[in-house]
Amino acid sequence: MRKMSNKIVAGVLALALAIGSILYSPFKINSAAAATYNLNNPKLGDVVTWDCVYFGSYPQKEITSSDQPTIYNRLVSSGNWDNNKLVLDGVKYLRIQKDDASSTGNKFDWDGKYHYYQYTSIKWRVLNSDNNKLVLLSDKALDVQQYNTIAKRVKWENSTLRSWLNGYDGSNNIASVDYNSDSFLRTAFTDTECNIILPQELKNPASSTYSVSAGNNTTDKVFILSESDLNNSGYGFSSEASRKLSCTDFANAMGATAPAVSYWSRTQGKTELSELYVTKEGSLYTKGYSVAYTANAVRAAIVIDATATSEYAYAGTISSNGDIHEEETTTKGETTTLDETTTLDETTTLDETTTKDETTTKEETTTLDETTTLDETTTLDETTTFDETTTLDETTTFDETTTFDETTTFDETTTFDETTTFDE
Numbered sequence: 001m002r003k004m005s006n007k008i009v010a011g012v013l014a015l016a017l018a019i020g021s022i023l024y025s026p027f028k029i030n031s032a033a034a035a036t037y038n039l040n041n042p043k044l045g046d047v048v049t050w051d052c053v054y055f056g057s058y059p060q061k062e063i064t065s066s067d068q069p070t071i072y073n074r075l076v077s078s079g080n081w082d083n084n085k086l087v088l089d090g091v092k093y094l095r096i097q098k099d100d101a102s103s104t105g106n107k108f109d110w111d112g113k114y115h116y117y118q119y120t121s122i123k124w125r126v127l128n129s130d131n132n133k134l135v136l137l138s139d140k141a142l143d144v145q146q147y148n149t150i151a152k153r154v155k156w157e158n159s160t161l162r163s164w165l166n167g168y169d170g171s172n173n174i175a176s177v178d179y180n181s182d183s184f185l186r187t188a189f190t191d192t193e194c195n196i197i198l199p200q201e202l203k204n205p206a207s208s209t210y211s212v213s214a215g216n217n218t219t220d221k222v223f224i225l226s227e228s229d230l231n232n233s234g235y236g237f238s239s240e241a242s243r244k245l246s247c248t249d250f251a252n253a254m255g256a257t258a259p260a261v262s263y264w265s266r267t268q269g270k271t272e273l274s275e276l277y278v279t280k281e282g283s284l285y286t287k288g289y290s291v292a293y294t295a296n297a298v299r300a301a302i303v304i305d306a307t308a309t310s311e312y313a314y315a316g317t318i319s320s321n322g323d324i325h326e327e328e329t330t331t332k333g334e335t336t337t338l339d340e341t342t343t344l345d346e347t348t349t350l351d352e353t354t355t356k357d358e359t360t361t362k363e364e365t366t367t368l369d370e371t372t373t374l375d376e377t378t379t380l381d382e383t384t385t386f387d388e389t390t391t392l393d394e395t396t397t398f399d400e401t402t403t404f405d406e407t408t409t410f411d412e413t414t415t416f417d418e419t420t421t422f423d424e
Contacts, residue, residue, distance in 0.1 A: 039129045039306070039314070042236030047323075050125040050236055052315035053134070054327075055304065056188040058142050059094040059117035062249035075116045092119040096253065102144040103255025103294035117250045122188060123315050124302075127235040132306045133198060135235075137225070139318060141247035141297030143184065144255040147264055149175045151292035153272035155215030156204050159291070161264065165222040165300065184300060185222050196308040197221045204266060207276060209286040212268040223301050227267035227276055230284060240282030242320040247297055256297045263297040 043049040065072045075093060080086055084100075086093045094117045098110040124136035147161045148154045154174055156162055163173040167183030170176035185194065199221050204214035207227055214226070230237050237243055245263055247256040260280040267276040269288015276288045277296055289296070304312065316326040 039126050039134060041126070041128055041130075041234065044233065044236065044238065048236040048238060048242045048320040049317050049323075050127070050319075051129075051317055052139060052326075053124050053126065053136065053312045054121040054315045055124055055136065055312040056122045056190075056193055057092070057119045058122050058188045058248075059250045060120045060122075060140075060142070060248040061118045062253070063093070063116040063118055072116065076114075093117065094119070094250075101254050102146065105295050106252065106255055106257040108253050108255075115253055117253075121313075121315075125236075125318065127301075129306065134304050134306045134312075136302050136304060137235075138300045141245055141251045141256050141261045141263055141299055142188075143251055143298045144295060145298050146292050146294055147275045147296070148173070148291040149177060151273065151290055154291050155213070155268065155272065156202075156266040157215045157218050161224070161298070162218070162220065162266075165224075165298070166220050184298075188300075193311055194221070196305040196311055198303045198305060200303050202226075202266075207267050207269065207286055210268070210270050212270065212272060214266060214268045221302065224264055224266050224299060225301055227265055227284060227286070229301075230265060230278065236320070239320065243278050243282035243284075244280070244320075245278070245282075245297070245299060251297055255295045257295065261297045262295075263299045 039051045039053065042051075063072050063075060071088070074088060075086065075095070078086055078088065081095065084095050086095070095114040096117070097114055098104060098112075101108070104110075122142065123139040125139050126134055127137050128135040145161055145164055147159055149160045152174055158172065158174045160173045160175050160177050160179075162168070163170075163177065163179045164182075165184045167179050167181075167185045169180050170178040185197075189197065199219050200223065201217055201219050202223055203217050204226065205228065206213045229235060230243060245261050246259050247261045251261070252258045257280075262280050263278050265276045265278065265284075268274070269276050269286065271288075273291060274288030275291050276284060276286050279285050314327055316324070318324050318326075
């Protein structure tokens with residue numbers, strides 16, 4: 001009996017370690033797995049399909065009292081907010097009020113209260129994979145910003161939007177706003193992630209319709225696309241549908257009008273007081289709109305080192321007709337969760353060893369080995385194993401509320417050739 005008890009204890013301890021590694025370990029991508037996955041250039045045709053990756057994080061998903069009442073109530077009652085940011089159980093959150101929004105023209109319901117947003121992994125479309133580089137474009141509008149905070153003649157090189165994206169100080173924009181401590185770059189990426197974002201020399205030619213120059217070339221880590229980029233079929237932009245954009249919960253609160261949004265380009269409009277943008281329908285409005293307009297969204301672009309496979313993860317594919325084939329979302333410091341657009345149903349496969357079918361529910365049992373079962377919801381990854389001789393007798397039970405996060409498997413990436421250029 002004592003021998004059996006020792007086996008039970010050993011099994012429970014091993015199980016506890018497995019749970020701990022799933023719930024509390026920082027997000028790490030299996031670089032061996034990532035290195036073999038071939039990230040492709042967009043697949044062209046009547047329907048364009050892009051490969052996608054997860055990289056960085058940003059406040060995106062709203063936490064509401066109806067969807068997640070327990071977490072919502074903890075966020076409301078917490079006294080540990082610092083500059084409207086909070087880390088709760090290893091997950092980062094941001095809270096904002098109406099005055100924090102860039103625009104309130106979309107009639108977002110602020111109801112006089114804070115709204116709470118969880119930092120989740122940013123999903124990017126791969127526009128080009130070449131020469132060990134990945135050209136990435138955010139899959140959704142992440143935020144809303146003015147192209148320039150004051151209505152003056154401005155070009156990309158001295159706009160406040162460029163400074164905000166990259167964290168430049170006031171000497172780099174005509175409004176003299178210092179974004180060193182409040183920028184997209186520092187909000188979305190860790191220092192390690194920033195180090196694999198490659199500075200790009202950007203050419204800023206005049207509009208194809210008007211002769212107004214967009215200014216000097218610039219070198220930036222984060223940027224938005226030009227008119228030429230947005231007409232580049234190699235990037236997958238062959239139709240209005242290929243340029244259409246939706247937004248995150250956070251961007252909607254900041255002023256983007258869901259579900260389809262308009263977003264800035266870095267090409268001048270008819271005058272230096274206007275900027276070309278992409279309409280909600282996906283067309284290019286070359287005449288442009290006032291640079292101080294408050295409701296256009298930001299669709300960020302970056303180029304990263306493709307060989308740094310431990311810092312990004314394969315995210316599936318997305319097509320211009322709206323079809324999404326999505327991998328699990330894993331965020332650093334968080335438990336493994338599925339993106340809100342992914343539904344577990346009878347056709348969803350999580351990885352090679354975990355498949356949901358029509359007879360499987362979230363109340364499935366977890367099998368540790370051939371003789372040991374728990375009343376749980378998820379099958380542990382096959383890399384977590386226990387001694388086949390370890391058994392739990394009939395008197396040993398586990399709390400039905402114990403849950404396990406599902407195993408995230410990421411494919412590998414390969415390296416690529418040649419040089420990526422913009423607007424040559």
